[in-house]
Amino acid sequence: MTKATESEGLVVVTGASTGVGAATAKELARRGFHVLAGVRRESDGVDLRAPGVEPVILDITDDDHIAALVARIDDDPQGRPLRALVNNAGLPGAGPVEATPLSEWRRIFDVNFFGHLALTQALIPALVRAGGRVVNISSLNGKISLAGYGPYSSSKFALEAMSDALRNELAPYGVDVVVVEPGGIKTAMAGRGTTDLSRLSAGMNQEQTERYGHLMKALPDHIAAFTAAGMTSEAAALGIAKAVTDRKPRTRYILGGAANFLIRASRFLPDRVLDRLTTSDLRKHYPS
Structure with a gap:
């Protein structure tokens, strides 16, 4: 994309209320795009609004919100084309496979996968007309899963698979589909995930507690350590x-040293060796 086309184009960034989404919206506006920055509430857009950044109410699980966004793009006052969709919105989700209720699995997938799918389907016509681009924000956990990370990793694995299929389907029409795989990022998302873990732990039965009690105590510290060692939202x-x-x-773009090492290592290491590597790191946070 040249500077000329950038200055004439729209970009949609979902999950732009705070953190990586907000930083991405501001960075793309600085580069000349007009960014439609998806936020959940009007109040979230107050600090975000700036030259080139237009907050729009967008819950990607709400069909009416998606329809309104499509209409906003199709009826753009300046007739600007849609240059890119950045699927960034997401929920944390940790817990043992057995002990995480199906309702929680569905809640995580509803945002981390089905919401992105619904929005992407709705915006593909505009992206094809403009020769635009889909950028899906996955994760290191979209390539590697370890104990306690199953719900979140599964939703990101699904996003990766959908991206691969979509890349091949849209390539003949000039639409690139790109996946971004960050490692740890210093955001408030990790803290929200820790709160969910406390609720999940309280709801486990005695047998589950005996099996996964040490893991449940280790996960908050492991998540906190991984987040603290990560990059800033601005770097992402x-x-x-x-x-x-x-x-x-x-x-694919891999962001961060840990993600680069582990994703590249996963291509060559046997599964059992990779299991030992990731489990060893997690066990550092088990209670004594």
Whole structure:
């Protein structure tokens, strides 16, 4: 994408209320795009609003919100094309496979996968008309899953698979589909996930507690340590902006040292060796 086309284009960024989404919206506006920044509440958009950043109410699980966004793009006052969709909205989700209720699995998938799918389906016509781009924000956990991370990782694995299919389906029409795989990022999302873990632990039966009690105590510390060692939202936004603007984008962008090491190692290490590596890191946080 050239500077000329950037200055004439729209970009949708979901989950832009805070953190990576907000930083990405501001970075893309700085580069000349007009960003439709999805927020859940009017109050979330107050601090976000700036030249080139237009907050829009967008819950990606709400069909009416999606329809309103499609209408906003189709009826853009300046006739600007949709250059990119950045699927960034997401929920944390940790807990043992056995002990995490199906309702929680469905809640996580509803946002982390089905919401992105619904919005992408709705915006594909506009993206095809413009030769635009889909940028799906996955995770290190979209490539590697470990004990206690099953719900979140599963939703990101699904997003990765959908991205691969969509990339091949839209390539003949000039639409690139790119996946961004960050490692730890210093955001408030990890704290929300820790609160959910406390509720989940309280609802486990005695047998589940005996099986997973040490894991449940280790997960908050492991998540906190991984987050603290991660990059800032602004650094992640630079990587996402590169995925949006590179003239010939890669299919995947890995962000952060830990993600680079583990994702690349997973391509060569046997599963059992990788299991020992990740489990060893997690066990550092088990209670004595």
